[in-house]
Amino acid sequence: MRSALIQWLVSKCVADKRIHLLTADLGYSVVEPFQAAFAEQFINVGVAEQNMTGIAAGMASESLLPYTYSIGIFPTFRCAEQIRNDIDYHKLPVVTCTVGSGVAYGSLGYSHHAIQDISLMRSLPNMVIATPSDPEQVIEILNWHYDNPCPMYLRLHKAGEVSLVRESGLLDLGVMQQIYPDPAEISDIYTHKTCIIAVGFTAAKAAALVHKYTPHIPIYTVPLWGRPALNKIIDKAKGFQTIITVEDHVLEGGFGSYVMEGLAAFQESRVVIPFTLDSNVVGKVAKEQILLEPLFRKLESTLQGLAQVSGS
Amino acid sequence: MTSASNEAAKKIRELSLRLVHKAKASHIGSALSIADLLAVMITAPDIFNLRSPDDPNRDRLLLSKGHACVALYSALCIKGFFNVDDLMTYGDDYSAFMNHASHHVPGVEISTGALGHALSIGCGKALAARSRGESWHTYVILSDGEMQEGSNWEALMFAAHHLLSNLTIIIDYNNLQSLTTVENTLSISPLEDKFKAFGWKVSSVAGHCHDELHQSLLEAKKCKYPYALIMKTIKGKGVSFMEERVEWHYKSPSDDELNKALLEIHGK
Numbered sequence: 001m002r003s004a005l006i007q008w009l010v011s012k013c014v015a016d017k018r019i020h021l022l023t024a025d026l027g028y029s030v031v032e033p034f035q036a037a038f039a040e041q042f043i044n045v046g047v048a049e050q051n052m053t054g055i056a057a058g059m060a061s062e063s064l065l066p067y068t069y070s071i072g073i074f075p076t077f078r079c080a081e082q083i084r085n086d087i088d089y090h091k092l093p094v095v096t097c098t099v100g101s102g103v104a105y106g107s108l109g110y111s112h113h114a115i116q117d118i119s120l121m122r123s124l125p126n127m128v129i130a131t132p133s134d135p136e137q138v139i140e141i142l143n144w145h146y147d148n149p150c151p152m153y154l155r156l157h158k159a160g161e162v163s164l165v166r167e168s169g170l171l172d173l174g175v176m177q178q179i180y181p182d183p184a185e186i187s188d189i190y191t192h193k194t195c196i197i198a199v200g201f202t203a204a205k206a207a208a209l210v211h212k213y214t215p216h217i218p219i220y221t222v223p224l225w226g227r228p229a230l231n232k233i234i235d236k237a238k239g240f241q242t243i244i245t246v247e248d249h250v251l252e253g254g255f256g257s258y259v260m261e262g263l264a265a266f267q268e269s270r271v272v273i274p275f276t277l278d279s280n281v282v283g284k285v286a287k288e289q290i291l292l293e294p295l296f297r298k299l300e301s302t303l304q305g306l307a308q309v310s311g312s
Numbered sequence: 313m314t315s316a317s318n319e320a321a322k323k324i325r326e327l328s329l330r331l332v333h334k335a336k337a338s339h340i341g342s343a344l345s346i347a348d349l350l351a352v353m354i355t356a357p358d359i360f361n362l363r364s365p366d367d368p369n370r371d372r373l374l375l376s377k378g379h380a381c382v383a384l385y386s387a388l389c390i391k392g393f394f395n396v397d398d399l400m401t402y403g404d405d406y407s408a409f410m411n412h413a414s415h416h417v418p419g420v421e422i423s424t425g426a427l428g429h430a431l432s433i434g435c436g437k438a439l440a441a442r443s444r445g446e447s448w449h450t451y452v453i454l455s456d457g458e459m460q461e462g463s464n465w466e467a468l469m470f471a472a473h474h475l476l477s478n479l480t481i482i483i484d485y486n487n488l489q490s491l492t493t494v495e496n497t498l499s500i501s502p503l504e505d506k507f508k509a510f511g512w513k514v515s516s517v518a519g520h521c522h523d524e525l526h527q528s529l530l531e532a533k534k535c536k537y538p539y540a541l542i543m544k545t546i547k548g549k550g551v552s553f554m555e556e557r558v559e560w561h562y563k564s565p566s567d568d569e570l571n572k573a574l575l576e577i578h579g580k
Contacts, residue, residue, distance in 0.1 A: 017443075020443075040443070043439075045466075045470060046466075046469070046470070046473075048466035048469075048470070050428075050432065050462070050463040050466055051432045051435070051463060051466035051467050051470055053432070054429055054430075054431070054432020054433050054435070055432050055433070055435050055436040055467075056436060057433050057436060058432065058433035058434060058435060058438075058439070058440065059436040059437070059439060059440050060436075061421070061422065061433070061436070061437065062436070062437050062440030062441070063440070064440050064443070066436075081426055081429070082429060082432070082463075085423070085424075085425070085426055085429060086422070086429055086432075086433060089423060090415060090422065090423065
């Protein structure tokens with residue numbers, strides 16, 4: 001996904017020199033193509049996330065298009081006040097790009113685990129949360145933002161994400177895109193009792209389980225959401241009796257919480273089953289697949305149960 | 313001292329006092345501390361080009377010490393960007409004129425209030441101007457206590473590294489912060505040496521002398537390096553019973569205190 005980001009920036013910057021890529025000294029073997037092609041539009045601010053974010057706000061306030069880049073926690077929590085006051089409050093079109101969502105940097109330890117970042121970013125009223133599920137969706141998201149400039153948090157995984165067979169159509173704020181089996185079997189068999197909404201790169205793994213056990217349950221990606229999209233997301237979700245959410249984030253403040261809060265706020269009574277990282281993942285150091293194993297094991301178990309219940 | 317800047321300084325002080333009195337607001341000491349600076353800037357187009365808040369070629373002024381906003385609002389009112397009636401909504405419920413600098417007020421570039429933000433934003437603006445080959449200048453006014461914020465030192469390094477010659481910062485060095493003096497809280501001395509070590513051109517100036525301010529600001533604008541102007545000031549300047557008194561970081565004047573202060577401001 002991060003390569004998709006850089007490729008998009010390179011291609012877009014050819015014709016639009018408003019685009020600037022700012023990094024807080026991260027992005028080795030990723031950002032170089034942009035740096036090589038557009039040295040004037042590339043700024044390594046050094047290890048200084050607060051300054052990077054303030055600079056980006058200043059540039060955006062003068063009609064430039066800055067993209068800040070770093071590992072999950074650093075350009076979010078470290079500079080939360082700059083994002084809140086300087087970017088979000090002023091509604092400036094800075095894109096805060098992070099890599100290593102969830103526990104992608106599993107063995108690097110808690111300092112590098114982006115498992116509460118959504119909680120922080122989605123509390124900001126103007127911030128669009130972008131959680132692409134495959135590299136193509138990264139491009140679609142960036143194209144959408146280019147046409148709809150606003151504060152945006154682009155939460156990327158790391159590498160190796162597969163391309164999904166997804167619902168086509170123009171991406172927009174709050175639009176969920178259904179994932180189909182590969183090879184595609186688009187049919188009208190889908191139930192309207194239960195749906196699954198998967199955040200970011202978890203969509204691929206979740207979709208494989210869904211298509212194996214409960215192919216009649218539709219599964220969606222949620223590329224563009226956040227407070228500005230709440231009405232639209234809830235409007236879609238309330239069409240189902242049960243909503244299962246999947247994310248590489250803790251429950252507190254994550255997407256599942258977002259859906260539950262939204263339904264409650266709109267006084268819509270639905271069942272929400274959130275599959276998240278357990279809070280006891282904090283402090284655990286292991287490969288990502290090991291840290292994510294409990295999440296997908298529980299999801300698999302639930303789907304197996306649903307497969308045996310007719311009409312779910 | 314020109315008669316125009318002198319009159320502007322009096323007016324900024326008068327309006328600032330009336331605003332905090334009316335709204336029962338804090339921070340009058342901080343506002344009076346920068347009244348002379350703002351008076352010089354708004355009456356010297358060679359230093360500060362601000363004919364219209366929408367002019368793309370205007371110089372940008374960022375008030376990092378946003379708690380001193382009544383001085384900035386008053387200066388912009390004198391510039392004619394809004395009238396006194398609008399200004400006097402300051403402190404009213406839902407007024408655009410909130411008690412820290414608000415970008416919803418014509419002429420205020422950014423909202424501030426949390427310290428340690430505007431210098432980084434100023435760096436971004438200076439970069440933007442340079443990237444487009446535009447000649448406007450960015451000024452950032454910071455407080456002395458605010459220099460205890462680490463983010464400012466990130467930005468200072470950045471501006472020097474990138475040789476942002478179109479950026480000037482002015483430090484309101486009145487040596488009083490929230491609870492006591494800067495020296496007793498967390499010393500920032502020797503500030504001039506620190507700026508030099510960080511690669512900035514730096515000078516100190518008597519912050520209530522209009523001629524010195526004008527001269528230094530001119531030098532700053534023409535300098536080929538980012539420029540730090542350390543402005544030695546008196547918190548509460550112009551009102552004897554407010555000068556160098558920490559309580560005027562918080563208190564608002566009573567009716568009697570307002571009248572006494574206005575008499576002093578107008579030399580009566």
